[in-house]
Amino acid sequence: MIIVEFFGPPCSGKTSCENYLLKKNKNFISSNILIPKYSKNFIKLTTLGKASLKYMQFVKFLKKINTSSKAQTMISRKKNKITSSSLKGNKYSNFMLKNYRKICKDLYKLYSKKNYELNKFYLKNLNKISDKKLKLNYQNWFEETTAKYYIAKNLKDKKKVVIFDEGLLQRSYFICYQKNNFRSKLNYYLQLVDKPDYAVHVDENVKTLHNRSKTRKYQKKNIFVYKNLNQIKKYKVYFKYLQSKLKRI
Numbered sequence: 001m002i003i004v005e006f007f008g009p010p011c012s013g014k015t016s017c018e019n020y021l022l023k024k025n026k027n028f029i030s031s032n033i034l035i036p037k038y039s040k041n042f043i044k045l046t047t048l049g050k051a052s053l054k055y056m057q058f059v060k061f062l063k064k065i066n067t068s069s070k071a072q073t074m075i076s077r078k079k080n081k082i083t084s085s086s087l088k089g090n091k092y093s094n095f096m097l098k099n100y101r102k103i104c105k106d107l108y109k110l111y112s113k114k115n116y117e118l119n120k121f122y123l124k125n126l127n128k129i130s131d132k133k134l135k136l137n138y139q140n141w142f143e144e145t146t147a148k149y150y151i152a153k154n155l156k157d158k159k160k161v162v163i164f165d166e167g168l169l170q171r172s173y174f175i176c177y178q179k180n181n182f183r184s185k186l187n188y189y190l191q192l193v194d195k196p197d198y199a200v201h202v203d204e205n206v207k208t209l210h211n212r213s214k215t216r217k218y219q220k221k222n223i224f225v226y227k228n229l230n231q232i233k234k235y236k237v238y239f240k241y242l243q244s245k246l247k248r249i
Helices: 014-024 031-041 049-068 075-088 093-115 116-126 132-154 167-177 182-192 206-218 230-247
Strands: 001-005 029-030 163-164 196-200
Touching: 001 014, 001 132, 001 167, 014 029, 014 163, 029 093, 031 049, 031 093, 031 163, 049 075, 049 093, 093 116, 093 132, 116 167, 116 182, 132 163, 163 206, 167 182, 167 230, 182 196, 182 230, 196 230, 206 230
Parallel strands: 001 163, 001 196, 029 163
Antiparallel strands: none
């Protein structure tokens, strides 16, 4: 399986690039379907586990169609409320999410056995984060992303091209950009991490990124928004440096 990853500052258009490719060719697939569709190839799933995968796939599908257009209709807004409420304060959804996380963790353990040093490095830096909620989010993201990568790396299908808009390169920001020593951390991270077959840097100017972020905030979408212009500049510097390092590898 060929792996393509888009990386760059939030709001730069990574998901839009992914959606364009998915529409162009049936052999392009989203990384979001890897765990629901192919987990059974690598781990034993219970009936509950299978149900949780189908549920999470449905929820992600709803979220995707709800964010596909800036000008939302009354119907899509209503669906957005349903989708958001389905993941917040819903006992059934929380139960399904918990089981989904368990599947991700099982696949993550398989990945970490083959990538021990990367896992060690990530956990070491993760433990430096004092915010418990933020720390848990980063842990969940890492487990889910490495679970996807494990499947993509081990699935024998040369015709398929899997696209990541939130892969191991993109997620590196949350661990490597702590204080001002991100360059040395990122250099080491790149020595350890599984790299995609193709990495595409996506970027926009500060004004465009800021305007797109404000649109997200106005629509009250449950996705990343920038705190200020300085944060945008930090993201741009980080990903430009990452791009320069990848060119030399």
